[in-house]
Amino acid sequence: xxxxxxxxxxxxxxxxxxxxxxxxxxxxxxxxxxxxxxxxxxxxxxxxxxxxxxxxxxxxxxxxxxxxxxxxxxxxxxxxxxxxxxxxxxxxxxxxxxxxxxxxxxxxxxxxxxxxxxxxxxxxxxxxxx
Amino acid sequence: xxxxxxxxxxxxxxxxxxxxxxxxxxxxxxxxxxxxxxxxxxxxxxxxxxxxxxxxxxxxxxxxxxxxxxxxxxxxxxxxxxxxxxxxxxxxxxxxxxxxxxxxxxxxxxxxxxxxxxxxxxxxxxxxxxxxxxxxxxxxxxxxxxxxxxxxxxxxxxxxxxxxxxxxxxxxxxxxxxxxxxxxxxxxxxxxxxxxxxxxxxxxxxxxxxxxx
Numbered sequence: 001x002x003x004x005x006x007x008x009x010x011x012x013x014x015x016x017x018x019x020x021x022x023x024x025x026x027x028x029x030x031x032x033x034x035x036x037x038x039x040x041x042x043x044x045x046x047x048x049x050x051x052x053x054x055x056x057x058x059x060x061x062x063x064x065x066x067x068x069x070x071x072x073x074x075x076x077x078x079x080x081x082x083x084x085x086x087x088x089x090x091x092x093x094x095x096x097x098x099x100x101x102x103x104x105x106x107x108x109x110x111x112x113x114x115x116x117x118x119x120x121x122x123x124x125x126x127x128x129x130x
Numbered sequence: 131x132x133x134x135x136x137x138x139x140x141x142x143x144x145x146x147x148x149x150x151x152x153x154x155x156x157x158x159x160x161x162x163x164x165x166x167x168x169x170x171x172x173x174x175x176x177x178x179x180x181x182x183x184x185x186x187x188x189x190x191x192x193x194x195x196x197x198x199x200x201x202x203x204x205x206x207x208x209x210x211x212x213x214x215x216x217x218x219x220x221x222x223x224x225x226x227x228x229x230x231x232x233x234x235x236x237x238x239x240x241x242x243x244x245x246x247x248x249x250x251x252x253x254x255x256x257x258x259x260x261x262x263x264x265x266x267x268x269x270x271x272x273x274x275x276x277x278x279x280x281x282x283x284x285x286x287x288x289x290x291x292x293x294x295x296x297x298x299x300x301x302x303x304x305x306x307x308x309x310x311x312x313x314x315x316x317x318x319x320x321x322x323x324x325x326x327x328x329x330x331x332x333x334x335x336x337x338x339x340x341x342x343x
Contacts, residue, residue: 077278111226
């Protein structure tokens with residue numbers, strides 16, 4: 001899974017990838033994680049319209065850890081809006097494996113993005129160049 | 131062949147879980163770095179077995195391997211509850227070796243420590259998905275609990291339907307604010323304690339027996 005040909009420019013800036021829910025829908029968990037980490041490791045800010053499932057978040061942390069290397073990649077900064085109380089998932093939803101995970105998620109390289117403020121409906125982040 | 135073996139293994143694992151009620155439950159102690167997980171694990175282990183689990187330190191990521199203490203028998207109201215305690219490395223999404231340089235470590239040691247820390251976090255996540263039956267989530271009550279790591283981990287624990295208790299640690303410090311943790315995770319029970327001073331351990335053991343017995 002590769003990103004469509006973006007035009008790499010010499011302009012000194014930060015690339016932001018906004019990935020729709022539709023684009024993520026048919027990807028396997030590892031494909032999603034690769035898509036995110038490949039972007040972040042290039043210094044991009046990745047914004048997911050619909051976020052990841054808890055299991056995918058767990059794997060994202062695990063894979064991120066295996067890729068950290070000194071002076072090259074320090075890991076990720078990730079922010080989502082706090083989920084509304086998770087107890088809202090009905091028994092039937094659990095049975096059917098339906099999860100309400102739709103939450104905007106911002107992910108970036110830990111050394112380039114800093115969360116300034118976060119509450120239930122606002123995430124404010126400072127992004128710096130490499 | 132490998133697929134069949136894997137399938138057999140997972141079926142065995144599921145049946146083991148279903149039919150071995152008497153086996154001690156494995157309770158993972160999770161939380162961000164420096165919340166006092168090892169201090170708590172040592173306190174529980176010393177109180178009931180006489181031995182400690184691992185070294186404690188104020189430098190983040192002191193625990194870089196999950197450590198298990200088996201058959202910790204806790205006596206409550208004339209009954210005994212046996213659990214295995216798994217002390218896990220603090221979970222984070224980033225590790226920068228330069229932070230260890232502030233703790234007077236040489237670069238080589240700091241790099242090694244950060245590499246071990248990343249392996250430890252990956253290991254902790256793996257344990258959480260595969261190998262624990264319940265979770266004690268430890269937070270430093272002097273710090274803001276509304277962090278992404280806490281939100282994600284509690285979400286992961288909930289999605290696995292694991293029983294979870296939240297421990298608001300470090301109540302011996304002036305800046306401790308237990309109410310903030312109760313507000314952050316109202317869907318779970320929060321128990322205040324100081325693992326270092328041994329404050330409120332009676333309630334801790336009552337709740338552990340109630341939730342994981």
